[in-house]
Amino acid sequence: EPEVTQTPSHQVTQMGQEVILRCVPISNHLYFYWYRQILGQKVEFLVSFYNNEISEKSEIFDDQFSVERPDGSNFTLKIRSTKLEDSAMYFCASSVLKYNEQFFGPGTRLTVL
Amino acid sequence: AQTVTQSQPEMSVQEAETVTLSCTYDTSESNYYLFWYKQPPSRQMILVIRQEAYKQQNATENRFSVNFQKAAKSFSLKISDSQLGDTAMYFCAITYHTNAGKSTFGDGTTLTVKP
Numbered sequence: 001e002p003e004v005t006q007t008p009s010h011q012v013t014q015m016g017q018e019v020i021l022r023c024v025p026i027s028n029h030l031y032f033y034w035y036r037q038i039l040g041q042k043v044e045f046l047v048s049f050y051n052n053e054i055s056e057k058s059e060i061f062d063d064q065f066s067v068e069r070p071d072g073s074n075f076t077l078k079i080r081s082t083k084l085e086d087s088a089m090y091f092c093a094s095s096v097l098k099y100n101e102q103f104f105g106p107g108t109r110l111t112v113l
Numbered sequence: 114a115q116t117v118t119q120s121q122p123e124m125s126v127q128e129a130e131t132v133t134l135s136c137t138y139d140t141s142e143s144n145y146y147l148f149w150y151k152q153p154p155s156r157q158m159i160l161v162i163r164q165e166a167y168k169q170q171n172a173t174e175n176r177f178s179v180n181f182q183k184a185a186k187s188f189s190l191k192i193s194d195s196q197l198g199d200t201a202m203y204f205c206a207i208t209y210h211t212n213a214g215k216s217t218f219g220d221g222t223t224l225t226v227k228p
Contacts, residue, residue, distance in 0.1 A: 035218075056215050101148065
């Protein structure tokens with residue numbers, strides 16, 4: 001069964017460093033998403049992406065964040081200068097249509113020291 | 114702004130018993146979709162059940178069923194014959210037909226199934 005994959009599973013970085021989180025969505029899906037979940041808190045929407053552009057982004061998704069689909073298969077989230085409060089689990093998701101079930105990846109745990 | 118409320122942070126149930134998790138939401142939209150996701154301790158979130166708002170019939174998936182009350186904006190999940198593998202965090206989520214597919218999640222309910 002097709003699934004969303006994410007790498008790395010755990011990323012440790014120093015404050016101020018750039019990180020790139022990678023996702024491979026399910027191949028026939030058209031909509032892609034990033035969510036984050038700070039430990040013990042709810043899942044929060046960051047950004048949605050369709051047709052090679054951002055469809056919607058939350059207030060969390062400021063200028064430090066960017067997304068890209070560089071090669072038609074990978075979907076990346078870049079944080080330019082990480083802050084301590086960026087420590088969280090980051091989930092990638094994809095869906096066939098925008099209001100269909102979203103399939104989630106296993107997540108990347110980002111720890112900013 | 115849409116909101117989703119799960120009023121039960123933690124629940125427990127004996128194996129083989131039935132448990133109901135509550136979810137309420139706030140919206141002025143008429144077309145939307147409701148989901149229950151399960152997040153086991155391994156952390157990958159998977160879909161449990163989906164309900165389209167325009168359908169009056171409650172969705173059912175094996176031991177999982179929903180009680181969808183559109184007027185009351187309520188979307189509860191019933192788990193019958195609970196199994197140890199049902200132990201997980203359960204999230205209720207809403208997605209609107211008109212937006213970019215963004216899902217808004219509730220705070221989650223941690224369900225523990227006891228042997």
